[in-house]
Amino acid sequence: MTFQEKLDRIVKKNSSLVCVGLDSNVEKIPGKNSQFLFNKSIIEATNDLVCSYKLNTAFYESIGYDGIKFLKMTCDYLRTKYPEIPIIIDAKRGDVGSTNQGYVQFVFTYLGSDAVTVNPYLGEEAIRPFLKEKDKGIIILCRTSNKGAGEFQDLKVGKTPIYKIVAENVSRKWNKNKNCLLVIGATYHDELKEVRKIVGSDMTFLVPGIGAQGGDLRATLKAGLNKKGSGLIINSSRGIIFAQNPRNEAEKLREQINRFRISK
Amino acid sequence: MTFQEKLDRIVKKNSSLVCVGLDSNVEKIPGKNSQFLFNKSIIEATNDLVCSYKLNTAFYESIGYDGIKFLKMTCDYLRTKYPEIPIIIDAKRGDVGSTNQGYVQFVFTYLGSDAVTVNPYLGEEAIRPFLKEKDKGIIILCRTSNKGAGEFQDLKVGKTPIYKIVAENVSRKWNKNKNCLLVIGATYHDELKEVRKIVGSDMTFLVPGIGAQGGDLRATLKAGLNKKGSGLIINSSRGIIFAQNPRNEAEKLREQINRFRISK
Numbered sequence: 430m431t432f433q434e435k436l437d438r439i440v441k442k443n444s445s446l447v448c449v450g451l452d453s454n455v456e457k458i459p460g461k462n463s464q465f466l467f468n469k470s471i472i473e474a475t476n477d478l479v480c481s482y483k484l485n486t487a488f489y490e491s492i493g494y495d496g497i498k499f500l501k502m503t504c505d506y507l508r509t510k511y512p513e514i515p516i517i518i519d520a521k522r523g524d525v526g527s528t529n530q531g532y533v534q535f536v537f538t539y540l541g542s543d544a545v546t547v548n549p550y551l552g553e554e555a556i557r558p559f560l561k562e563k564d565k566g567i568i569i570l571c572r573t574s575n576k577g578a579g580e581f582q583d584l585k586v587g588k589t590p591i592y593k594i595v596a597e598n599v600s601r602k603w604n605k606n607k608n609c610l611l612v613i614g615a616t617y618h619d620e621l622k623e624v625r626k627i628v629g630s631d632m633t634f635l636v637p638g639i640g641a642q643g644g645d646l647r648a649t650l651k652a653g654l655n656k657k658g659s660g661l662i663i664n665s666s667r668g669i670i671f672a673q674n675p676r677n678e679a680e681k682l683r684e685q686i687n688r689f690r691i692s693k
Numbered sequence: 694m695t696f697q698e699k700l701d702r703i704v705k706k707n708s709s710l711v712c713v714g715l716d717s718n719v720e721k722i723p724g725k726n727s728q729f730l731f732n733k734s735i736i737e738a739t740n741d742l743v744c745s746y747k748l749n750t751a752f753y754e755s756i757g758y759d760g761i762k763f764l765k766m767t768c769d770y771l772r773t774k775y776p777e778i779p780i781i782i783d784a785k786r787g788d789v790g791s792t793n794q795g796y797v798q799f800v801f802t803y804l805g806s807d808a809v810t811v812n813p814y815l816g817e818e819a820i821r822p823f824l825k826e827k828d829k830g831i832i833i834l835c836r837t838s839n840k841g842a843g844e845f846q847d848l849k850v851g852k853t854p855i856y857k858i859v860a861e862n863v864s865r866k867w868n869k870n871k872n873c874l875l876v877i878g879a880t881y882h883d884e885l886k887e888v889r890k891i892v893g894s895d896m897t898f899l900v901p902g903i904g905a906q907g908g909d910l911r912a913t914l915k916a917g918l919n920k921k922g923s924g925l926i927i928n929s930s931r932g933i934i935f936a937q938n939p940r941n942e943a944e945k946l947r948e949q950i951n952r953f954r955i956s957k
Contacts, residue, residue: 493803577817
């Protein structure tokens with residue numbers, strides 16, 4: 430089963446485009462829980478409300494090999510208990526060709542995840558070890574959610590900004606195995622709309638930036654939903670996992686999204 | 694002491710611009726040695742011939758938790774036994790602002806390294822948690838050594854290719870703490886020359902691509918050495934660590950470089 434097929438099934442089953450980002454910063458985890466126990470509690474509270482979980486490696490690497498252990502334990506737990514829910518490793522990796530094989534082994538063989546985020550700066554030729562993984566989702570940074578994203582991403586080649594060239598190249602050249610997705614921040618819904626025009630209806634976008642980063646949900650959905658009312662993975666991390674009641678926040682976000690999907 | 698000061702001292706002490714890349718691919722390590730024991734044997738054979746060691750995280754992450762342990766053990770060993778030799782973590786990381794703090798903790802607090810490679814695609818605003826580390830070397834990808842590097846790096850904004858804009862921005866805006874370096878592949882010595890013109894004599898370049906990747910050493914030195922006959926960290930990985938006699942290969946590379954430095 431491909432990543433997209435797995436995603437489509439859970440989107441339908443859970444009626445959800447919500448991805449919960451397990452950005453389990455050790456300085457913010459309440460009590461004396463490990464990152465794994467904290468993640469487990471979030472997963473138990475939200476697994477029927479999500480279309481995926483996203484784990485950002487920075488929060489686990491920060492404490493070294495214990496963090497890598499907790500990252501793996503979380504992936505193992507998800508694969509065993511909720512095998513129908515895709516796991517996204519937000520690693521933003523990218524090295525020269527053969528070196529990437531190490532990252533491929535880390536995210537897909539060792540962690541057993543379903544998708545990974547990668548950085549496009551080195552070009553398709555470098556990223557091939559990822560792209561060859563037909564059944565995995567390869568999620569390429571296109572327009573990132575941060576304030577200063579435009580420093581290079583908005584530079585224009587002729588009349589076309591770099592982020593659009595990334596979208597074009599991924600859509601036309603990188604996506605031979607139909608396993609490419611793009612990252613586009615909710616903080617940039619105009620750019621999201623432009624990219625949807627470029628890549629068409631079939632490609633799914635991973636959209637961070639809702640919640641703590643201030644992205645506009647309604648504008649994001651309007652700009653990015655495809656004809657089937659899907660094609661987006663809407664990530665929320667801090668806004669859900671560190672809330673008083675994570676389940677309530679996940680449910681609220683799911684409902685806000687679904688209300689818009691139906692009205693459309 | 695800053696990274697540059699530490700580097701200058703060891704360059705002088707060991708008369709060397711050679712960086713040995715500990716790309717300790719578990720599939721290529723001879724015998725039954727762990728990555729740590731393999732690294733230790735390379736370090737023991739070469740420590741008086743180098744200006745730094747570079748550890749690429751991909752080769753350690755590939756085996757998960759154990760690899761991170763061996764990566765840390767190698768850094769601990771170097772810091773204890775050869776504290777004068779800078780450790781470069783080739784991680785090519787880059788995420789949105791605060792998330793990078795996790796990577797900063799990983800490479801500088803946990804591993805105790807002296808420098809890290811980062812990807813510029815998200816812009817300076819995102820990379821600030823790295824740039825704030827005044828005494829560390831922040832090595833930004835400019836022109837990577839891979840064949841397909843030009844897909845985005847050669848795109849022209851007006852008349853200026855992106856890799857030059859990265860060099861300009863780093864030199865003029867990112868380098869407030871004088872802790873920035875650039876990565877430029879030895880496979881692109883013309884580009885190296887152009888970047889040296891842009892950033893001037895003071896900035897050091899980390900240059901991979903000599904050896905297995907086919908970069909031309911003479912042309913690289915001619916294009917990149919600064920007025921003092923330094924300003925380059927010439928990395929060789931596979932060509933040294935998997936050679937019959939790593940010490941001989943490191944020594945040969947050091948001599949080839951020094952012959953050129955003196956003649957210049």
